[in-house]
Amino acid sequence: MPDIILPKTRYYGSKRKIIDKIWNIIVNEANLEFDSVLDVFGGSASFSYYAKLNQKQVLYNDIFQFNTIIGRKLIEQNTNELTYENAVKLFERLPEVNYLNHIAEYYNDIYFTDEENNQIDIYIQNVLALENENVKCSALYILFQSCLMKRPYNLFHRRNLNMRLNYKKGNFGNKQTWERSFQELFIRFIKELDKVCIDNGRINTAYNFSALNCHLGADLVYIDPPYFKKESSTSYHSKYHFLEGLVNYYDIPNNINFNKKNKEININASREFEDKTNFLNDLRILISNHIDSHIVISYRNNGIPSIEEISELLRSFNLFNVVEYNLGKYNYALNKNNEFNEEILLICKNLNKI
Template structure:
C-alpha cells in the first residue's frame, strides 16, 4: 500500500493520530473478520477514511449535517471537482442577487472579524445555490475546516474573538494560524482534497441519522461516542453549532438561543449520548440494534460513565466476547495537560460470526 495520507482535522476527539493502532488491534490482535463497517458517530471521518483506504465498504453516519457533508466528501465521493480559483470566486457578490447578512448581524464580535463575517455570509449563500453536489461538498468542506482553524480551541462553545485578537505569547494557541485568511487556508484544503479523494472500488455512502435511529448494518460497527469529564457540561452540539448553522443558513434567525453568550444555534440539538445520566441506557439501546455485528467502542479512561461501567454493560450481552485494550496516553488537541488520560478500545467479538 502507498504511503497513507489522512485528511487533517481540528475536530475534538478525532482518532486521526491513533487510527493505525486501532486498526492493528482489530485486524491482528483481535483478528476480526469484516468486509463492511458502519461508523455510527462519523465525526471527522478518520476511522471511516482509514477503512476506505483498506478497501472496506464504508457506511459513514453522523447526526450533524455538517459532518454528513464531510463524510459525503471523503467517503462517498471519490473526486474533487473544485478548483482554487472557483473557490475564491465564491466570495464575490453576484450582480442582481440580494444577499442576507445573518452572520454579520447576529455574530458580530463573537467568533470572527467583521470582514470575515461578511465573507462567510456571501460565500455560504453562493455555495448553497450551487447545482453541482461534488463542488458544493468540497466548497463546504474547505469552509468548515478553515473556520475551525481560525478559532481558539477550534470550537464554538465560547464567545472569545477577543482571545484571538489580543493573544500575544504563551503556551496556548497559534495566532499565526488564526490570522491566516480564508483564501490562504482554502489553498491548503483544496490541495488536500486533491490528494485524499480516492476511489477504493466499493460503493461507500454517507448518512445523516441519529445514532439510535440509524437503520444501517455492517460486519463491524464502530462507536466513538461523546465522552464527558466530571467538570465538563459542554455538549458536542454547543462545540460545533456554528458549522451546523452554516449548512442551514436560511434557518439561523429562528434557531438562535440568545440566552447563551455563544448564541448557540439549536438546529439538530439532541439529547442522545449528550446526557451523562442516560449514557449507558443509550449505549445499551445502540448495541441492541447491532447484535449481529462485531462492535468496537472507543472511549477514555477518565470519562463518565466509567470504563468499568461500560465493561460490565458489554459483558451482559451473551453474543459477544469482550476484549479491552489500552492504547496508552493520547491527548486530544488543546487538552494536553492530562497526563493520566488514556485511550481505551473495547472489542466486542461476535461469537456467532
C-alpha cells in the same frame, strides 16, 4: 493501496493520530474478520477514511449535517472537482442575488472579524446555490476546516473573538494561523482534497441519522461516542453549532438561543449521548440495534460512565467476547495537560460470527 495520507483535522476527540494503532488491534490482535464498516459517530471521518484506504465498504454516519457533508466528501465521493480559482470566486457578490447578512448581523464580535463575517455570508449563500454536488461538498468542506483553524481551541462554545485578537502568548492556539485569510487557508485544503479524494473500488455512503436511529447494517460497527469528564458539561452540539448553522443558513435567525453568550444555534441539538445520567441506557439501545455485528468502542479511562461500567453492559448481552485494549497515554489536541489520560478500545467479537 495508495500511500497513507490522512486528512488533517482540528476536530475535538479525533482519532487521527492513533488510527493506525486502533486498526492494528482490530485486524491483527483481535483478528476480527469483516468486509463492511459502519461508523456510527463519524465525526472527522478518521476511522471511516482509514477503513476506505483498506478497501472496506464504508457506511459513515453522523447526526450533524455539516459532518455528513465531510463524510460525503471523504467517504462517498472519490474526486475533488473544485479548483482554487473557482473557490475564491465564491466570495464575490453576484449582481442578481439579494444577499442576506445573518452572520454579520447576529455574530458580530463573537467568533470572527467583521470582514470575515461578511465573507462567510456571501460565500455560504453562493455555495448553497451550487448544483454540482461534488463542487458543493468541496466548497463546504474547505470552509468548515478553515473556520475551525481560525478559532481559539477550534471550537464555537465560547464568545471569545477578543481572545484571538488580543492573544500574546499561551498554549491553546496559533495566532499566525488564526489571522490567515480564508483565501490563504483554502489553498491548503484544496490541495489536501486533491490528495485524499480516492476511489477504493467500493460503493461507500454517508448518512445523517442520530445514533439511535441509525439502523444500517455492517460486519463491524465502530462506536466513538462523546465522553464526559467530571469538570465538563459542554455538549458536542455547543462546540460545533456554528458549522451546523452554516449548512442551514436560511434557518439561523429562527434558531438562535439569545440567552447564551455564544448565541448557540439550536438546529439538530439532541439529548442522545449528551446526558451523563442516560449514557449507559443510550449505549444499551445502540448495541441492541447492532446485535449481529462485531462492535468496537473507543473510549477514555477518565470518562463518565467508567470503562468498567461500559464493559459490564457489553458482557450482559452474552453474545460477545469482550476484550479491553489499552492504547496507552494519549492527549487530544485540546487536552494536553492530563498525563493520566489513556485511550481504551473495547473489542466485542460476535460469537455468532466466529
